[in-house]
Amino acid sequence: MEKQKIYSEEFVKFADKIKEFENPRIKQTQNNNDMEYKRNTYLEPKHIESSYNVNGLGKDLYDLVVEHKPLKIIDFGILYGYSTVCLAQAVQDNGFGEIVAYDLFEDYEYKNGVKEVVKHNLDFYNCSHLVKLEQQDFYKWLDNPTPFDLLHVDISNTGDILIDIKEKLGKFIDNGSIVVFEGGGQIRDEIEWMEKYEATKMFPLRETLNYKVLRNDYPTLSAFKNNKIK
Numbered sequence: 001m002e003k004q005k006i007y008s009e010e011f012v013k014f015a016d017k018i019k020e021f022e023n024p025r026i027k028q029t030q031n032n033n034d035m036e037y038k039r040n041t042y043l044e045p046k047h048i049e050s051s052y053n054v055n056g057l058g059k060d061l062y063d064l065v066v067e068h069k070p071l072k073i074i075d076f077g078i079l080y081g082y083s084t085v086c087l088a089q090a091v092q093d094n095g096f097g098e099i100v101a102y103d104l105f106e107d108y109e110y111k112n113g114v115k116e117v118v119k120h121n122l123d124f125y126n127c128s129h130l131v132k133l134e135q136q137d138f139y140k141w142l143d144n145p146t147p148f149d150l151l152h153v154d155i156s157n158t159g160d161i162l163i164d165i166k167e168k169l170g171k172f173i174d175n176g177s178i179v180v181f182e183g184g185g186q187i188r189d190e191i192e193w194m195e196k197y198e199a200t201k202m203f204p205l206r207e208t209l210n211y212k213v214l215r216n217d218y219p220t221l222s223a224f225k226n227n228k229i230k
């Protein structure tokens with residue numbers, strides 16, 4: 001007999017949200033051309049819960065990929081797939097490239113990525129064929145990083161994570177790989193959990209670590225400087 005799957009409360013909540021979004025009456029409000037397999041414009045994945053969709057940061061990620069045309073993209077910290085869908089839409093519009101998206105999924109003790117929801121969201125935006133989803137710990141990967149053209153890091157970032165990135169990926173960055181990350185701005189350093197856990201602030205490190213704040217409003221987006229990010 002097939003073992004019954006037990007879904008977490010979180011999964012059920014989001015699956016319901018997705019079902020609601022897929023209601024044909026609601027779908028009619030979308031521009032159908034945007035949903036075609038070969039998309040050529042960015043479609044804001046508004047229904048995917050993420051701190052990024054508060055002010056449409058996905059478009060910034062999309063634009064970065066369209067501008068720099070990376071072949072190999074790594075997305076660390078997926079949650080329900082917002083950033084991954086935005087990166088994948090750009091890969092689709094570029095016509096080449098691939099994404100490997102990593103998360104700890106259920107091994108993360110706080111609000112974590114849910115693979116089934118991410119798969120569903122990628123399917124919904126016709127992007128599944130462009131993305132490989134894998135369970136991986138960022139710190140383990142950092143000890144033995146695989147080459148990449150663009151890395152996006154969003155794992156509840158703190159200054160300590162940025163210090164590790166710079167130390168372990170400095171050579172990749174100097175050789176032209178782009179590392180873009182959530183946070184880095186002053187407002188982002190002041191959010192509740194940063195204060196609560198006395199996390200190392202990022203903004204005071206921006207000159208030492210040589211990064212540029214791309215978006216200063218919350219949630220912030222920043223990237224390490226090199227020949228591509230000036």
Ligand SMILES: C[S@@+](CC[C@H](N)C(=O)[O-])C[C@H]1O[C@@H](n2cnc3c(N)ncnc32)[C@H](O)[C@@H]1O
Pocket residue numbers: 049050051052076077078079080081082083084102103104105108111112113114136137138139154155156
């Ligand atoms: C803020 S959410 C990511 C949001 C996502 N990028 C988006 O666009 O909505 C942080 C994610 O990082 C994952 N995570 C936390 N620590 C991690 C680690 N050490 N390695 C891999 N993933 C991690 C969590 O499971 C969670 O899904």
